[in-house]
Amino acid sequence: MKKKGKRSVDWVLVAQKLLGIFSESLGLPPSCLKDAVGEFYQNITVSYYPPCPQPDLTLGLQAHSDFGALTLLIQDQVSGLEVLKDSHWYTVDPLPEAIVVLVSDQTEIITNGNYRSAVHREVTNSTGARLSVATFHDPSKTRNISPAAVIVSQSSPSRYREVNYGDYMSRWYTKGPEGKRNIDSLLIGP
Ligand SMILES: O=C(O)CCC(=O)C(=O)O
Numbered sequence: 001m002k003k004k005g006k007r008s009v010d011w012v013l014v015a016q017k018l019l020g021i022f023s024e025s026l027g028l029p030p031s032c033l034k035d036a037v038g039e040f041y042q043n044i045t046v047s048y049y050p051p052c053p054q055p056d057l058t059l060g061l062q063a064h065s066d067f068g069a070l071t072l073l074i075q076d077q078v079s080g081l082e083v084l085k086d087s088h089w090y091t092v093d094p095l096p097e098a099i100v101v102l103v104s105d106q107t108e109i110i111t112n113g114n115y116r117s118a119v120h121r122e123v124t125n126s127t128g129a130r131l132s133v134a135t136f137h138d139p140s141k142t143r144n145i146s147p148a149a150v151i152v153s154q155s156s157p158s159r160y161r162e163v164n165y166g167d168y169m170s171r172w173y174t175k176g177p178e179g180k181r182n183i184d185s186l187l188i189g190p
């Protein structure tokens with residue numbers, strides 16, 4: 001087995017700590033979300049966006065939500081990341097030393113929609129190149145994910161169908177983000 005570097009272990013600890021805080025904020029035991037995700041599978045993507053002569057015509061990355069549990073992202077001083085809220089795109093201004101936390105699809109499912117996965121995109125600009133490093137913290141492909149039993153009740157029934165994470169991921173790669181949330185296909189009811 002390949003030994004993980006100290007830096008990637010640190011990222012895992014931050015992600016676990018955040019899932020603990022999310023759990024507690026919902027009145028759940030601190031390990032609730034972490035236990036539901038199981039062992040973290042970590043992927044790191046380094047994205048370089050060169051200056052674009054026609055930013056109005058080109059996105060760096062189309063709108064999507066990340067399919068795992070939690071994404072931690074660092075960006076350089078050039079802005080470009082935007083998040084969607086109430087049909088409006090907001091720029092995530094780069095701050096020195098800051099880590100951007102993006103709630104991803106599996107966390108939305110486990111919390112039964114109490115935490116919503118963040119729809120985001122990357123816009124280009126004509127003057128400066130941009131660099132970002134995203135660390136994805138995801139369940140294993142064999143893991144089945146569903147709303148946590150402690151959250152679901154008769155008055156607050158499951159809003160999402162159970163899904164195998166490997167299948168969910170394959171679907172994402174086959175269909176692509178299509179600018180919308182793939183997770184919506186798991187919604188139960190009208
Ligand atoms: O480069 C960014 O700021 C966003 C990257 C991203 O959303 C992704 O890799 O999923």
Ligand SMILES: [Fe+2]
Pocket residue numbers: 064065066120
């Ligand atoms: Fe993303």
